[in-house]
Structures are given as C-alpha cells and as structure tokens.
Amino acid sequence: MPDALPRQWAGNYETEPALENKMTHVITDSCTKCLNCTKVCPVDCIHPAEGEDGLDKAPQLCVDPDECIDCGACVAECPSSAILPQEDLPADKKGAVEVNAKYYKR
Ligand code: SF4
Numbered sequence: 001m002p003d004a005l006p007r008q009w010a011g012n013y014e015t016e017p018a019l020e021n022k023m024t025h026v027i028t029d030s031c032t033k034c035l036n037c038t039k040v041c042p043v044d045c046i047h048p049a050e051g052e053d054g055l056d057k058a059p060q061l062c063v064d065p066d067e068c069i070d071c072g073a074c075v076a077e078c079p080s081s082a083i084l085p086q087e088d089l090p091a092d093k094k095g096a097v098e099v100n101a102k103y104y105k106r
Pocket residue numbers: 024025040041042043044045046063067068069070071072073074075
C-alpha cells in the first residue's frame with residue numbers, strides 16, 4: 001500500500017490551519033538594507049538582494065515565509081536588530097509579518 005502514508009499526511013496538513021500561515025523569521029522596519037543577512041541565509045530567502053529589481057525603492061528587505069527554514073543565521077548578522085522570530089516580535093512590530101508575506105505575493 002505505497003499510497004497510504006502520503007494520503008494520511010496530506011489529510012493531517014489540511015486539518016492544521018497554522019501550517020497554512022507558516023512564518024518563521026521576520027524583518028522589521030528597522031532594516032537599513034545593509035544586505036548582511038542576504039549573504040548568510042543558506043536558502044536565499046531574503047529579498048530584494050544585491051542586484052535584484054526593486055532594491056533601491058524597497059523600504060526594507062523581507063523574508064520569504066515559504067522558504068525560510070528558521071535557522072536563525074541572519075539574526076547575528078543584522079546591525080539593526082531588525083530580524084526576529086515571529087513569536088518574539090514586540091507589539092509595535094507585529095505588522096512586519098504581513099509586510100514580509102505581502103512582498104512575496106506581489
Ligand atoms: S532564519 Fe535562516 S533561513 Fe530564515 S531568513 Fe534567516 S538565515 Fe534565512
């Protein structure tokens with residue numbers, strides 16, 4: 001029965017709403033676009049990176065919530081303390097979750 005396990009997992013994911021809204025690390029409006037984080041992210045999920053369209057006009061960089069593996073490597077590289085795990089965002093920075101996610105749904 002090779003199909004049994006995948007079907008079971010698919011069912012579990014469909015019943016877990018939190019997985020549909022996956023968000024891991026988030027960049028806030030404290031970002032100064034220094035690009036340090038883009039150089040250490042192992043999955044290149046921070047954009048716009050150097051040489052990419054929109055970098056000049058973007059107010060900040062954003063983490064792709066679908067690609068981030070929550071490794072935390074970017075945090076120590078940020079001179080502005082602009083990157084936080086979503087659960088650690090202070091109340092006045094929670095809007096960053098939507099800002100980051102929206103960037104990838106343009
Ligand atoms: S937590 Fe890791 S994967 Fe996510 S943005 Fe930072 S460096 Fe990239």
